[in-house]
């Protein structure tokens with residue numbers, strides 16, 4: 349009698365559902381890779397101190413949850429697909445804190461007639477950062493026929509100007525992606541101090557240092573034998589944020605009168621795992637600890653700049 353129930357009708361359907369392990373199985377290898385033993389070990393060694401345990405525990409939880417959330421958000425981005433008819437290739441999500449996070453290269457775009465690859469995971473990073481802080485976010489989510497950042501005028505910049513005016517934005521954080529070959533984690537570009545006030549630059553540096561990113565000079569990083577994602581460079585000659593081109597940062601500072609800064613995150617600090625839709629798909633995976641730490645640094649930065 350029991351067998352009859354199990355093998356017929358709804359019961360059989362439920363049973364199939366219960367045995368469908370595809371989701372957990374898909375998650376397990378990813379989480380397993382990210383669960384670097386370093387973090388739990390630090391957690392154990394810090395156990396004698398309640399003060400140390402809470403941040404360590406938060407770091408552990410973040411290194412497990414943030415990557416999966418980023419994967420989910422990035423799945424919304426169609427790198428080389430144009431947007432649906434009549435829709436712009438970017439989106440805006442309203443916030444409550446007067447800081448605007450921008451990711452103009454979240455999807456592929458056309459610069460001077462040629463398509464350029466996306467800065468992977470910058471759209472997801474901007475959205476999650478906005479989710480965590482209450483900031484506003486604008487990001488590219490589909491193929492753009494212009495370069496929202498490089499072109500002097502772009503529909504993206506027009507929309508950004510609208511948000512800045514309507515919501516009394518106090519700071520624009522423009523997020524991009526750089527290659528690991530530059531051998532450092534974060535490039536901060538303030539047009540050598542021209543795109544924001546000195547106190548903003550000081551806050552940015554302070555928040556990076558609090559999240560255990562250390563300063564380095566362009567000369568120092570050239571000598572690094574390999575990537576050190578926990579180093580940042582302020583106004584590296586290659587990443588000034590807009591001294592030689594008409595970036596979003598320059599547009600915000602010069603034309604809108606709003607302080608801004610450009611951030612280039614190395615691949616290791618943002619790409620959780622390359623999606624098969626990326627032109628450079630090769631199974632690349634970033635560092636979950638680094639990604640969580642970068643998110644923490646930006647969260648502090650957004651909160652401080654929104655004051």
Ligand SMILES: [Zn+2]
Pocket residue numbers: 453467497523524525
């Ligand atoms: Zn970019």
